[in-house]
Amino acid sequence: MFCFDQSSNHAAMARDALIVTNMNLNPAGSQPVLRDGWFLDGETRKVQKVQDNNGVPKGIMAILKERNIWPEGRFVLQCKDRCISTSCCAKTLLANQPDFLAQTSVIEETVKRGGHTVSFYPKFHCETNFIERYWGVLHVRGATTPSPTSAFRSLLS
Ligand SMILES: [Zn+2]
Helix, strand or coil: CEEECCCHHHHCCCCCCCCCCCCCCCCCCCCCCCCCEEEEECCEEEEECCECCCCCECCHHHHHHHCCCCCCCCCCCCCCCCCCCCCCCHHHHHHCCHHHHCCCCHHHHHHHHCCCCEEECCCCCHHHCHHHHHHHHHHHHHHHCCCCCHHHHHHHC
8 A cells, every 4th residue: 555645736637538628628638638438328438539549639528528528508618606506517527537536646547557556644743744754763762872974954844
């Protein structure tokens, strides 16, 4: 098991992660090339290419239409102020699809790919991190060591 604190570095996503942030409504343009997605068609889980056969990103509209969840009428890429539901705009609708919701950080993917489990310590509760106990012991020893070396003292500062 690998345990990590809630450092923002530990939440970094892979380049091809299923994230809608930089996706466009329409094909091509400046948008990332993402890994395959998936969706449920009844009971069947279908893999969905999010690029066309030439490797060009399809865009959110095509992805949602292939999933048969593109609403009729006008649908904006993203709400101007803040989103009001899980289907108010194209980005929010796609971001709330199971494959996009299941996207995890690159560190979690890497650990799990190696056959291990991963856990993240609760945010703002460093006391739950076992390494803090070792630091605590180190501080006590530093305070009670008659003549600690400068290297040891620098660890405590
Ligand atoms: Zn919205």
